[in-house]
Amino acid sequence: MTEFNYYEILEVSKDCNGTELKKSYRKLAMKYHPDRNPDDKAAEDKFKQINEAYQALSNEEKRAIYDRYGKEGLDRQGGGRPSGGMDDVMDIFNSMFGGGGGGGFGSGFGQTRRDPSQKYALDFEIELPLKFHEAVFGCEKQVDITYKIPCNDCKGTGAKDGKMDTCDYCGGQGQVVMRQGPMTFAQTCPQCQGKGKKIVKKCVSCHGKGYKTKDETVTIKIPAGVDSGNRLRAQGYGNEDRHGRRGDLYLTFYVEEDATFVRNGNDIYIEVPVFFTQAILGGEITIPSLDGELQLDLKPGTKDKEQFIFDNEGVIDVHNKRKGRLIVQVQLKLPKKLNDEQEKLLLKLQESFGVESSPHKSSLENAFDSVKGWFKGE
Ligand SMILES: [Zn+2]
Ligand SMILES: [Zn+2]
Known part of the structure; x- marks a missing residue:
């Protein structure tokens, strides 16, 4: 296997930022994509290299390792969890937050169980920066959040006195049928966003939004070992619905780099x-x-x-x-x-050290002879 430099492969400089990296990657990946270069082995290899390089450099941790230790450093990393994903949802920690919110356990929360008249999502997500040691050892954090509560004046509908009318764009269906050539698609109504209803007059108190906001400082216990991209669900810290029940808050971590230690x-x-x-x-x-x-x-x-x-x-x-x-x-x-x-x-x-101090002499002796031999035509 020939060694290749990830930066050279991606045609970027060593100090390029994420956007530049992505841009160059896209351009090259298009150029060498197997679909565009059928039966071209060289293009296929190049395409693989581009992907390998991008996977390493687009991940901050991996890029830091690569910069310091080269490809070997990356190969060395033992098995374990796949890195670079946003999908490390740590629902495993639910129990830590259980009962912490207003509504207790069970059904009634979340996006999937959403009440169709609910104007806003009950779950929301924030990014939480952590210091290196906070992520490594775990910590308790005071986090300031702003969550939504239904507007009392319109009961969360956004309509003055809660008065709603049938959406005339979709006739109350919540869907519209689009035609494109011989095909038809059902689409969510763009006027009412699928609700089938429209506001007659906007609620003045919330400007038609249906909610107001509330600030809260919550204490979140962060387990040891979390990493950038990990997501933690804090049950019962989301937005509040009309029945006073709260959805979930999702915290996505962003871990700062340390001056001494590099984490992979x-x-x-x-x-x-x-x-x-x-x-x-x-x-x-x-x-x-x-x-x-x-x-x-x-x-x-x-x-x-x-x-x-x-x-x-x-x-x-x-x-x-x-x-x-x-x-x-x-x-x-x-x-x-x-x-x-x-x-x-x-x-x-x-x-x-005597002879040992000039190893170039003894070990290259044969080379001197053979080079001389070339010119003698031997
Ligand atoms: Zn509609
Ligand atoms: Zn209102």
Whole structure:
């Protein structure tokens, strides 16, 4: 397999933003799409590469890993949950919020069980930013929300005195039939949005909206291990209906990056600078971990970018409570400058290695000979 650079494949610069990335991806994906290039193996391969690159770079976590550790860093991430999805709905945590709202459990809530005369959705969603450590360890957050309550003056209808008339656009059907060539489609009535009724006169109190808003500060307990894109349902914190029952609030998390740790699913990456002498000699160094610190045992002759893995030192899995790994990557540091004494010491050290200090001579000896041989016509 040939290595290819994700940025080059997508024809974008390394500091491009998400929009630029998407734009370039779309353009290239269209160009190399198999439907447009039938029986073209090269185009098919290119199409695959474009998709692979886009999947990695369009995900913030994966892109950070890729930038620091390359493709290897991404391949290394163990199994576990698929990343990059918005679909991690954590209904599993319902019980935490059970009874917290006004209406108790059971039916009567939510979009699916919606009363057709209900003017607005009872569930709503907000994005909740979290600090890195809040997501990793869990936390309790005070969240300010604004939810809808029905307008008392029109009983939530939006119509003055609650007076409604049949929608004349659809004749009260809530649907209209559209014709396009030989085909007909039933469509939700654009005038009444499927309700079949129209407002005679707008309610002045709510300007016809049918609701007013109310502010509330709610305390949300966020379990340890949540990640960007995860969604948590806070039952009973949604909008209120005419019967005083409340729908659900959905919180979608956005986790800020940390200066030291890079998170990829439940694994945590940390880059540790190691001075070249230390790398050669080996030894124990103390490094930060999520819980405090760890001893990293460097073996003599540690290489640049070498990785050390600590199991169970990563992030706790929000579902199964198992911990991910802490992956430490060595970043070899060379001295920026040498003073006279250091230079002398290094020269002396080099000499002490004798032949070993010039491996290019011995290992390339044959190459010198064969190159010379080419020009002699042997
Ligand atoms: Zn209508
Ligand atoms: Zn009103």
